[in-house]
Amino acid sequence: MPTVHDPERKRALVMRLKRVEGQLRGIQKLIETDTDCEKVAQQLSAARKALDKTFFAMVGCVIAQGDVPADDVADMLSRFS
Numbered sequence: 001m002p003t004v005h006d007p008e009r010k011r012a013l014v015m016r017l018k019r020v021e022g023q024l025r026g027i028q029k030l031i032e033t034d035t036d037c038e039k040v041a042q043q044l045s046a047a048r049k050a051l052d053k054t055f056f057a058m059v060g061c062v063i064a065q066g067d068v069p070a071d072d073v074a075d076m077l078s079r080f081s
Contacts, residue, residue, distance in 0.1 A: 009061060016054045023047040055080065 027043045059077060062068050068076075 013054060013057060016050065016057070020047055020050045020054065023050060052081075 023043065024047055027040060027047065030040050030043060059073065062076070063073055
């Protein structure tokens with residue numbers, strides 16, 4: 001059963017987060033160089049969506065483990081999304 005400790009899943013999650021980290025650094029540079037606000041907002045939206053995808057991948061891991069009842073997964077989704 002796949003868990004976050006599964007090397008392949010762990011690697012995929014870490015790689016996603018590293019990409020988001022790069023996006024955030026890019027956004028910081030955009031702000032520092034007085035880039036148009038709409039372009040900054042667009043990049044912020046992309047970073048937020050990337051984090052959301054990572055979050056849902058983690059929720060998938062929780063579901064795949066099977067040791068959290070469905071109602072608890074639903075509560076987690078409503079609390080954190």
